[in-house]
Amino acid sequence: MSTPARPDVAPPEPWAFPAPAEHRLSNGMRALVYRLPGQHVASTRIALPSLLSGEPRSREGVASIVSRTMDEGTRSHTGEELAELFERNGIGLGAGVTEQGLVVEVEATTARLGRALELTTECLGEPVFDGTEVRRHVRQRLSEIDHERAGAASRAALEWARTFYTDDSRGSRPTAGARDTVEPIESADCASYHRSWVRPEGGTVVVAGDVDDAAVVDELERTIGAWDAEPASTATDLADARDVRDPQSQRIVFVDRPGSVQTEMYVGTLGPNRRAEGGWAAYPALSFVLGGSPGARVDALLREEKGYTYGMRTVFRPRRHDGVFVAAGSVRGDVTAESLELLVGVLESAAEGFTQEETRSAIDYIGMTAPARYATADAVADEAVRLRLDGLGTGFVTDYLQQVRDLTPERLQEAWAAVVGSWTTVLVGDAEQHADAVRALGLGEVTVIA
The missing domain is CATH 3.30.830.10 (Metalloenzyme, LuxS/M16 peptidase-like)
Known part of the structure; x- marks a missing residue:
C-alpha cells in the first residue's frame, strides 16, 4: 500500500490590518469604524489629547483621578444609578491616561451599542466629581503608590524614569501621580482639569465589531457627535512639551x-x-x-x-x-x-x-x-x-x-x-x-x- 505524498505547505499570504470607514462628526471628532463580521461584542475607544503636561505641578495625578471618577455620578444620574444602568445593559466602561492622552474603553453587544454610547457621552460631558467619590479614588491611588514602591519591578521602573529624565520632565514622575501631589486632590481640581482638557477637539472615536457603518455613524452623531464643551480659558497648547534625558543619567x-x-x-x-x-x-x-x-x-x-x-x-x-x-x-x-x-x-x-x-x-x-x-x-x-x-x-x-x-x-x-x-x-x-x-x-x- 502506497503512502500518499505530503502536500507542499506554502507560506501564508501577506496580511493587512482591517481598513476603517472614516467620518468626521458634527463636533469635529474623527470617527473610525471597523466592520468585523462575527465580532458581536463591539469595542469602542475614545481618545482625547488630554496631555499630562497640562496637569498643575502640585496636582499631578489629577488626570488619572478624573478618568476614574467620570462615571461616579453625572448631572443626570447618581453613581449608583449609572452602575445599575451599565450592569443592566451589559456595558463595560473604563478609562485611563497615558503620556499622549486620555482613553475611554467601552465594551457592549452590538445590540446595546447605542445605549453604551449614550451613557459614555453622559460621563464625558457632565460628570459632577462628587467629593466623596473623589476622596475614595484618591485613597485607592495612595494605596497603589504603596504597592508600586513595595514591588521590586515597579520600584525599578519608577526609579529608572526618575534617573533617566530631568526633574523638569513630566516623564520622570509617575503617570498617575506621586503621594505629595495626589493626596491634596479635591473635586474642584478634577472639575478644573476636566473643563480644560476633556474636550472633543482633536478627539477620535473608534468602533470595532460586527456593525453596520451607516447605523454606527448615526448613533455616533446622536451621542458622541453631539457632545460639546464651553471654550476653555486655561488650556494651552502643550503638544510640543518634551521630556529631556538627564545628562547625568549614564549611571x-x-x-x-x-x-x-x-x-x-x-x-x-x-x-x-x-x-x-x-x-x-x-x-x-x-x-x-x-x-x-x-x-x-x-x-x-x-x-x-x-x-x-x-x-x-x-x-x-x-x-x-x-x-x-x-x-x-x-x-x-x-x-x-x-x-x-x-x-x-x-x-x-x-x-x-x-x-x-x-x-x-x-x-x-x-x-x-x-x-x-x-x-x-x-x-x-x-x-x-x-x-x-x-x-x-x-x-x-x-x-x-x-x-x-x-x-x-x-x-x-x-x-x-x-x-x-x-x-x-x-x-x-x-x-x-x-x-x-x-x-x-x-x-x-x-x-x-x-
Missing part, C-alpha cells in the same frame, strides 16, 4: 532592599518613536532577537546557560517625540554583578551584527502572529486608538509588516547601532551585599539609595 542606581534574595534589573537607553528614520520594523524585530523569547540572546545566556533568571525581556517603547529601549527582569541576588556584566555584554556585542537565522525567526514571528494578535475587536480598537494618539492611522501596521518581511541582518545592525550605549541602570536588591561588586565592574558611577 547605576542601586535601590537597597536588605535581605533580598533577588535583584531586579532595569537597564535602558534612548530609543526611537514610530517615525524612526529607516522605518519602525527593525525595532520590534530587535526586541524579539535580543529578549523576546526563551531562545533570544539574553535568555539564552542568563536563563538557559547560566540559570541566573526565570526570564528577562527587552522592549522598545515608542513615545510622542522619542522612545526608550529597556531590558528588565530579576536575577539571583548572589550573581547580581556577574548578571549585569553579562547583560550589558550581550546588548553591546549585538552591535557586531545579527545572523540570517535570527532575522528570519523575527520576521516569521512578527508576521505570522499578526493575524492572531489582531483577531478580536478589542485588539483592533486598542491598536487603532494608540496609533491615533500618535497621529498615525492603522495603515501604519500594514506598512510596517511589509517592511518586516524585507528586513535583513544589515538593517538590524544599522538600527541597533543607532541605539546601543549610554546605559541608565537601576538595580533593586541588597546593596550592602552586592553594590561593591557592581562598582568593580567599572560600568559607571554607582549610587545607593534607601
Whole structure:
C-alpha cells in the first residue's frame, strides 16, 4: 500500500490590518469604524489629547483621578444609578491616561451599542466629581503608590524614569501621580482639569465589531457627535512639551532592599518613536532577537546557560517625540554583578551584527502572529486608538509588516547601532551585599539609595 505524498505547505499570504470607514462628526471628532463580521461584542475607544503636561505641578495625578471618577455620578444620574444602568445593559466602561492622552474603553453587544454610547457621552460631558467619590479614588491611588514602591519591578521602573529624565520632565514622575501631589486632590481640581482638557477637539472615536457603518455613524452623531464643551480659558497648547534625558543619567542606581534574595534589573537607553528614520520594523524585530523569547540572546545566556533568571525581556517603547529601549527582569541576588556584566555584554556585542537565522525567526514571528494578535475587536480598537494618539492611522501596521518581511541582518545592525550605549541602570536588591561588586565592574558611577 502506497503512502500518499505530503502536500507542499506554502507560506501564508501577506496580511493587512482591517481598513476603517472614516467620518468626521458634527463636533469635529474623527470617527473610525471597523466592520468585523462575527465580532458581536463591539469595542469602542475614545481618545482625547488630554496631555499630562497640562496637569498643575502640585496636582499631578489629577488626570488619572478624573478618568476614574467620570462615571461616579453625572448631572443626570447618581453613581449608583449609572452602575445599575451599565450592569443592566451589559456595558463595560473604563478609562485611563497615558503620556499622549486620555482613553475611554467601552465594551457592549452590538445590540446595546447605542445605549453604551449614550451613557459614555453622559460621563464625558457632565460628570459632577462628587467629593466623596473623589476622596475614595484618591485613597485607592495612595494605596497603589504603596504597592508600586513595595514591588521590586515597579520600584525599578519608577526609579529608572526618575534617573533617566530631568526633574523638569513630566516623564520622570509617575503617570498617575506621586503621594505629595495626589493626596491634596479635591473635586474642584478634577472639575478644573476636566473643563480644560476633556474636550472633543482633536478627539477620535473608534468602533470595532460586527456593525453596520451607516447605523454606527448615526448613533455616533446622536451621542458622541453631539457632545460639546464651553471654550476653555486655561488650556494651552502643550503638544510640543518634551521630556529631556538627564545628562547625568549614564549611571547605576542601586535601590537597597536588605535581605533580598533577588535583584531586579532595569537597564535602558534612548530609543526611537514610530517615525524612526529607516522605518519602525527593525525595532520590534530587535526586541524579539535580543529578549523576546526563551531562545533570544539574553535568555539564552542568563536563563538557559547560566540559570541566573526565570526570564528577562527587552522592549522598545515608542513615545510622542522619542522612545526608550529597556531590558528588565530579576536575577539571583548572589550573581547580581556577574548578571549585569553579562547583560550589558550581550546588548553591546549585538552591535557586531545579527545572523540570517535570527532575522528570519523575527520576521516569521512578527508576521505570522499578526493575524492572531489582531483577531478580536478589542485588539483592533486598542491598536487603532494608540496609533491615533500618535497621529498615525492603522495603515501604519500594514506598512510596517511589509517592511518586516524585507528586513535583513544589515538593517538590524544599522538600527541597533543607532541605539546601543549610554546605559541608565537601576538595580533593586541588597546593596550592602552586592553594590561593591557592581562598582568593580567599572560600568559607571554607582549610587545607593534607601
